[in-house]
Amino acid sequence: MSGTYSQPSVYFFGQGRADGTATMKDVLGGKGAGLAEMTNLGIPVPPGFTIAASLCITYLETQQFPPWLRSQVETSLQRLEAATNRHFGGSERPLLVSVRSGAPVSMPGMMETILNLGLNDRTVAGLGKESGNEQFAWDSYRRFVQMYSAVVLDLDKGPFEKMLEAAKHRAGVERDIDLPTAEFKALVKQFKAHAEKASGKPFPDDPMEQLWGAIAAVFESWHTRRAIDYRKLHNLPDSMGTAVNIVTMVYGNLGEDSGTGVAFTRDPSTGERQLYGEYLINAQGEDVVSGTRHVEPIARLKEQMPAAYAELDRIARILERHFRDVQDMEFTIERGKLYMLQTRRGQRSGQAAVRIACEMVDEGLIDQDEAVARIPPNDLNQLLHPMINQSSKVDLLTSGLPASPGAASGKVSFSADEAEALAKKGKAIILVRRETSPEDFHGMVAAKGILTARGGMTSHAAVVARGIGKPCVASAQKLTVDEEHGCLSVNGRELKAGDWITIDGGSGKVYAGKAELQAPVLSAEFTRLMEWADKKRHLKVRVNADTPADAHKGRDFGAEGIGLCRTEHMFFEGDRLVAMREMILAQDLEGRKRALAKLLPMQRGDFESIFRAMEGYPVTIRLLDPPLHEFLPHAREEVEEMAKALGKPAEEVQRVVDSMREANPMLGLRGCRLGITYPEITQMQARAIFEAACAVALRKGRVQPEVMIPLVANVVEFRKQALIIREVAEQVFREKQITVPYLLGTMIELPRAALTADEIAREAQFFSFGTNDLTQTTWGLSRDDAGRFLPYYLENGIVEDDPFQVLDQAGVGKLIEMAASLGRKTRADLKLGICGEHGGEPRSVTFCDSLGMNYVSCSPYRVPIARLAAAQSSLSERGTVDRTRATV
């Protein structure tokens, strides 16, 4: 203990008692807390100690270990020697340890591990003697030198692997483990010589020096690119640091009665309630995770070592009951005896998460609130991922393990960097690798899906893909991947980088070409969970739908209305586009009115179908918004075609097209500026809306139109448009002899609208926050042009999130807050909603809920995500659940 630290920095566990507990994740990291908790539960864990995560930051800042840490570690080592009756660096019963990282939040594959630490030419003899297995001792020794060289000395792995391959070749064996002792001895010598040459220093023989080197390496690994990338993706603070776990070694490579594996208490892909995992006989941990050896499914263990399997199953149930959640465990069997090396919350697919949550409610482990609270809303993406259309013609190439659900098509890329670069340019990419490693992480994030030739369901590729919600097919064993030459071959066929490929992470199938994808069918558990969620939430969820088809889809996903129906999307095709262009080209009012008269019945028909689809739920219709030139052709041939269709000279059409070009169309003649400049457009649209509404009402249908005036900057704009709309409504109601109640409101999408919301609310009955445009104007950032620098900003921490994906609460959010409170000051019952793409982003949904909005609106596939996020927001307000848990 030192003057600067009143808390201990090192926590011991062993002999049935631990200094720490499961609640101390912030201090001990997830792994350390799990080891401590298992020890306290009486579960067999090799004794060890954990260095607190805060020391990582201290070390990284000062680049040295404080003296009091050194003494605490030494004291803990002595305790460990006593507990194990072993001696660190001793030639008899040497104490060997593993050194492993463990951050407060699980960061799979991010941190480094060193096994068998403490071995040198002296202690290896002791280990051989004690185990009676010299080959094992020397295998352990060469593993240690190999691992230490890579992780601590930061040497290239390649030469070590080549030396190992050469040795196997010489000895004529397939598996590392089958090498004779002499070869291992030779390898240790070669490895150490190479390490000395490559690092410029002798390989450390002193176990204490080895230990401090390893601790430093774990701390340093906090600053690697892949660790930083992972934290960025998951919004984790850099200030957490990682703890270091120093644990007495147990050996899975002591022979055929030993082994090591990983297991989930339930299937992380489907959620099925059975032990799930993989193991290897006569192996150490890294053999399983790295995918370098072909693993056995955990069910085989039941046959091979029934006692060990039973013990594992028993412990699994204890842990699940204790933690009330699926556990992801690591274990080692040393000469038949099971040791638990790790337990943590098991990552799972969206499907599995939903099924597990429902079944745990049925089992009485958790209640409905917790079931709702613990599903990360974005994970539903996986349930909602498109699948390959049954009727689409596909060209099966091969199949592998269904490692992460969902189907995806993309162009083949063999490198993470290339995948990332192409994805930035908007290309759909499938990352194809022999096997993935943490270095590939950024490419996996960028790709639409991942395909590997090797590795199991718990391989790096599979675990990461599930974590980030990407489809993944792993271990497609017939696949030969030639990353160097940029091609893959399978069953005598060859594909090159850039060729299209489709994977189905639900079935494990791999297809050549681009398949047609379709919406998924939702499970009964999903429906149950969403029902629970719907009972909890205050916030309504609507859908952004421009067509009757989208409206139906929205209803299927549980949308309670349409929050944004963009009328212009109705004008972009066929006859409508022709009439629209005719309207734009008309040089006088009469000409425009003639063209609008053609559009009227089309719009009315669309609105009627949409109203019917929504069965009386409110439908917010936004009046024409985009700059008119978006409807005009730009290529010369198209202009000529259009001129022919309209019976006008091409030159005249070209002149109009040219004259309508704007320097900054986003800030030009659009939104209500169109309706004010050309009131006849507003008149036509209002007429289409009210005629459609009356038609539905006349047949006893329920209908709730909400007419939305876009891009209002100034209350007078609203007033002028509102006057026209109200007049048309009264006319239509008189004509049709029926009155339909409706609301008249505006989109708040300009800072000025938010700043003067009190004035606007005097006239407008609802506000819908158009956060896409509001973000553009608040940041002075065009979505179309942000690609030139926003990726750089994200990579360099200049912005934490893409403000077009996650609502910028500090800036845009402040305006929204101001608009909401100013608006409600003048109109207490002002209806508030959001219809930008943020409406389906969980954190943004929480923010909207906290402002007391009435609804969020988003694209059909995000409706369930918004429903769940809204429910979690309600639960979190009531303090029912720990939000960090629900969202991590």
Add this chain to the structure above:
Amino acid sequence: MSGTYSQPSVYFFGQGRADGTATMKDVLGGKGAGLAEMTNLGIPVPPGFTIAASLCITYLETQQFPPWLRSQVETSLQRLEAATNRHFGGSERPLLVSVRSGAPVSMPGMMETILNLGLNDRTVAGLGKESGNEQFAWDSYRRFVQMYSAVVLDLDKGPFEKMLEAAKHRAGVERDIDLPTAEFKALVKQFKAHAEKASGKPFPDDPMEQLWGAIAAVFESWHTRRAIDYRKLHNLPDSMGTAVNIVTMVYGNLGEDSGTGVAFTRDPSTGERQLYGEYLINAQGEDVVSGTRHVEPIARLKEQMPAAYAELDRIARILERHFRDVQDMEFTIERGKLYMLQTRRGQRSGQAAVRIACEMVDEGLIDQDEAVARIPPNDLNQLLHPMINQSSKVDLLTSGLPASPGAASGKVSFSADEAEALAKKGKAIILVRRETSPEDFHGMVAAKGILTARGGMTSHAAVVARGIGKPCVASAQKLTVDEEHGCLSVNGRELKAGDWITIDGGSGKVYAGKAELQAPVLSAEFTRLMEWADKKRHLKVRVNADTPADAHKGRDFGAEGIGLCRTEHMFFEGDRLVAMREMILAQDLEGRKRALAKLLPMQRGDFESIFRAMEGYPVTIRLLDPPLHEFLPHAREEVEEMAKALGKPAEEVQRVVDSMREANPMLGLRGCRLGITYPEITQMQARAIFEAACAVALRKGRVQPEVMIPLVANVVEFRKQALIIREVAEQVFREKQITVPYLLGTMIELPRAALTADEIAREAQFFSFGTNDLTQTTWGLSRDDAGRFLPYYLENGIVEDDPFQVLDQAGVGKLIEMAASLGRKTRADLKLGICGEHGGEPRSVTFCDSLGMNYVSCSPYRVPIARLAAAQSSLSERGTVDRTRATV
């Protein structure tokens, strides 16, 4: 008096006593208040009464006269009959009246007037008998019928003028006044017959019916286009309404001992202290103002009617002393006796305003504060207007009266509508008219200058031009204007619409072609006034200057520093542009650095000159801001030229040009986004700034650089750029062995910067509000594209002012206020300024002062305007002056 009105609605004046006073402008209108005050001062005013302005709005809303108003008017008429010993509608000593409008704020030429009301076939005989001049009586009668038909019955003036011309032709006379009685009688008959036919109703013979018709017409005139336009231009509320003045007629057309005129107590063009004006013998008021007869200068009156002149001069001095300001008077001399018909504050040119204010201080009429307070800052524009360059070759066409100072060049346009339309397209227009009428007002506002062939210094053209600060040459008598055929001829030469012409409203000269214009020489009075202003103000005034020349000009105009030096303007020419393009086209860092190394000495040289020019005043330098493609050519030939200059294939250059095109350049890769993406640009610019500053400091010069980072949305952007700049500064200081104190700040030009100003102020030492861009983003309105609808918005009252000209306090201003207070919350000594174009707009300057900004910055010519506006803002804070007076 009625239950709904506790205040009287009708105010009598006559016999040396009036119900109203000069302070009751809001009630009586300017004219009514003037008549009342003059009556109370014992000045000869024909008796009459005024109907309060509020009745105008009541009438316009209800389209009827309240019964209590009818009775109050009748009572007042009886009082008038008693005071004048006349009878309204009587055949003996008939009471005739004028009916004239008069709004609370002077709106010259905006409202309608009817003279000689009360005449009919019976009363005309009485008038003839009483005056002993039948011809005069019938001339008055035909004038009344003509005027009433036009103003009250709203009939076309043309047919009446034709009948009059025909009569003069028949009688063989030149002047109307010379027509024999019989012709007047015949004309009255013809006029009434025509009026009946054209209006469908007999011409009213009943004087009471005539009176109510005239009152209604005055009220209705409040809603004419020219009245509405005028109010819009001057920001006057529509709710004021106009009063109606009913005044006993006196006659200037009773013979050669009678006359009528207008006079200013000082010369409204130069400010010289002498009676100034024009008159006509044997005429009624409209003959002078309309410019239809050639008027005599007031000096002639001294010779023609010395007694009347002396009386006028005496009254002028009384009024000026009483009102402590220049008066604009109307008078009539009836058979040698002078009557005053109006007095009001005299409009004047900027030059005159400054001279008069200074001389009135010297005369002890006003103090320095009032002198400063009463000059409308924008009027200085006229003093600062460019003049024709002495050395420029000019082609004199003709000359006329120097009616409103300043020189202007533009294309000839003969119609107000056309002038307005062309001006909207950015054309410089000179509006050329035979004479202007209130219908031309919008064209005069749109034109650069006005040229008329007829009318005097107090003609409509002259008065309006001075009021709105446009150069005007009036009464260029040799000019023949053929508005119908769109051409003018003068001295045998002909110009067509669209030809270039130049006018000098200071000298009255008219030139063919486009002359070179130069800055004006400022008067001693101007310097005195600005010194007084400078003593009053808190707010500093800086100049926006990009070149050493602009910097010098700014200093000449009294700028106390540079508020905005746009470094990119240094890159747009010659070698610099080539180097800049080389930089943009370089595909790697090394290439960019090579090109930047060429730019460095050029920038350093410019900065050094600018620092020297500013003699130690602070210089705010904004780092590179515009999108890079602004430096690239767009036409194919230019691309080829550039490719040749750079020694690159044209295709490659074209590819880069194409790739840099942005959908919305205003919202794209610009501002600090450039410096962040290409830190080497910021490094070069920072080095140029600090090397230049050190060079000045090393020669004992004072220098205060303020480095400004543009387009910051996020404090991290600022931090990243600041790091680079501080590093370079330290390097340069080390290299040069000298340290120059400098500030590092940012432009607040995005809503997000304003919203997060507290965070930004933690790092930035100053904020400069870039209100041009802030207006663009707050309104979602591109200045380049606003032309498509903003004029419509302005015309239709959707916006009151162009937000790019007058700072939008309700929206943009709210953000500025928020940013200022948030910023000062984290940094109490945060320096605040504004550098958008609003920095020289008086109302915006007041706003900036009210927020406690440290300075405003504007273009060189607006610096004096800003100085004066800042002084007025200080005075108004202290309550020294009535702001409404200073700005109306």
